Amino acid sequence: MATLIHKNTRLHKLSGMTLVELMIVLAIVSILAAIAAPNYSQFVRKQRRADAHHLLQANAQRLQRCLTLVGAYNRDCNLVTDSREGHYKLNATLTPQTWTLTAVPATASAQSNDTDCKTLSLNHIGTKSATGDDQNHCW
Numbered sequence: 001m002a003t004l005i006h007k008n009t010r011l012h013k014l015s016g017m018t019l020v021e022l023m024i025v026l027a028i029v030s031i032l033a034a035i036a037a038p039n040y041s042q043f044v045r046k047q048r049r050a051d052a053h054h055l056l057q058a059n060a061q062r063l064q065r066c067l068t069l070v071g072a073y074n075r076d077c078n079l080v081t082d083s084r085e086g087h088y089k090l091n092a093t094l095t096p097q098t099w100t101l102t103a104v105p106a107t108a109s110a111q112s113n114d115t116d117c118k119t120l121s122l123n124h125i126g127t128k129s130a131t132g133d134d135q136n137h138c139w
Contacts, residue, residue, distance in 0.1 A: 048087045048111045049120065049138065052103035055083040055090055056122040059101050063094075063124070072096040073124070087111040088120075098124045 059079050066077035073094045081090045088103040088111065102121045105112040117138035121129045130138035 045114045049117055051083040051085040052088040052120045055088050055103050056101050060122055063099050073099045
């Protein structure tokens with residue numbers, strides 16, 4: 001109940017927020033959070049895929065350099081097996097004249113929950129591919 005006070009011969013009502021007003025604000029904030037949280041999670045998953053892109057591109061450059069120096073792709077090419085952020089691991093299939101690199105989510109990484117793009121691959125002719133539910137948007 002509001003208290004009335006006398007000030008300069010006029011009565012002023014002390015005001016504040018009521019419980020109903022607070023509940024309305026809380027409901028609005030809850031709705032916005034329910035919409036924003038899944039979108040943010042999807043955004044973070046997409047950004048982590050850049051970690052896989054970097055891992056694959058950096059190793060592709062190492063393999064090309066190795067081919068130039070040694071004349072073949074081999075295990076002496078000194079590949080990087082973990083991504084910078086630690087979200088992906090590298091699987092490499094090498095022959096003397098071809099290679100296929102695959103970035104697989106690290107076991108302990110939150111990226112292992114990414115069902116849209118489970119693995120990303122790159123081969124010696126630059127063909128990019130992926131596995132998952134939304135393969136067209138992985139690269």
